Amino acid sequence: MEEDILICQDSLESIFTAVYCAYEWKCKPERTRIQIGEEENLRLFARYRNVKADEVRSEKVINTLRMRFGEDFYYTVCLALSGSDRDKADVVYHTIAIGLELVRPETVMEHLAEPCVHRVFGLSRGAGREYDHLRGFLRFTELENGVLYARIKPKNHLLHFLAEHFADRFPGDAFLIHDVGRGIFAVHEPGKHWFMVQNAEWDQQIEESGEEKYYQELFRHFCHKIAIKERENKKLQNQMLPLRFQEFMTEFPQNGKDK
Numbered sequence: 001m002e003e004d005i006l007i008c009q010d011s012l013e014s015i016f017t018a019v020y021c022a023y024e025w026k027c028k029p030e031r032t033r034i035q036i037g038e039e040e041n042l043r044l045f046a047r048y049r050n051v052k053a054d055e056v057r058s059e060k061v062i063n064t065l066r067m068r069f070g071e072d073f074y075y076t077v078c079l080a081l082s083g084s085d086r087d088k089a090d091v092v093y094h095t096i097a098i099g100l101e102l103v104r105p106e107t108v109m110e111h112l113a114e115p116c117v118h119r120v121f122g123l124s125r126g127a128g129r130e131y132d133h134l135r136g137f138l139r140f141t142e143l144e145n146g147v148l149y150a151r152i153k154p155k156n157h158l159l160h161f162l163a164e165h166f167a168d169r170f171p172g173d174a175f176l177i178h179d180v181g182r183g184i185f186a187v188h189e190p191g192k193h194w195f196m197v198q199n200a201e202w203d204q205q206i207e208e209s210g211e212e213k214y215y216q217e218l219f220r221h222f223c224h225k226i227a228i229k230e231r232e233n234k235k236l237q238n239q240m241l242p243l244r245f246q247e248f249m250t251e252f253p254q255n256g257k258d259k
Helices: 012-024 055-069 071-080 088-100 105-110 115-137 159-169 210-226 234-240
Strands: 003-008 032-036 046-050 148-152 175-179 184-188 195-198
Touching (some): 003 012, 012 032, 071 088, 088 105, 115 159
Parallel strands (some): 003 046
16 A cells, blocks of 8 residues: 655654644555655655645644643653654654544553654653753853853754743843754843744854853862862763763863863
8 A cells, every 4th residue: 555755844843734734635644654854765655745844734733732632742742853863753643643543632641552652752751851951051151242152062952942941040131042063043132032043153252251251260169179089980970961061061171162
């Protein structure tokens, strides 16, 4: 039997549009895949259909997830889709399809015996763990113009989660969070909602305020003084605080300013 393969882009809007189109085109879940980007080798007996991101269709899927599955499930799905795994869109689609067949769709994540549900759970848990780390490990630097600036390089695309968190925490501050791996900024103006900027030109030589330099040096001195040399355990430290997070942290000498 012919298989339907819906091709979309790697964004929430595009993936949710593909989910909407799968139902609009009456595709059978057991013979349907949602795929991010083109495959190198095309499959036999497969019908490839390109999906263009549509804000209205995407919003309808989001509303359905929130109303029928609940906010917790929607949050789980968004975390699962923040990674770079090639199968993420397909397993989310099939998890939604299973949930819509249940009397209580909000219980779909309890069905971990289903491979797609188990996969969504694993993707979400991994991204959620990194998000929790970043909330604690992210370090802001005050620039000369008073703007707070932070750099991150996460495995998962978590910038929107972090922007939402810090906009709620610092509503009266102007800040930038720079995902250096993806070249994306989250920008927050005091008293306003945050927004994303892509492909922006950025001078890597940032100029910190004099007060910022003073407090950074004070903080490093404090961390050095409270350390007990005889109880130093680098292996345990790197387990609790992976090296990839240390690059942009003030308390470490190799905090990435010259990289």
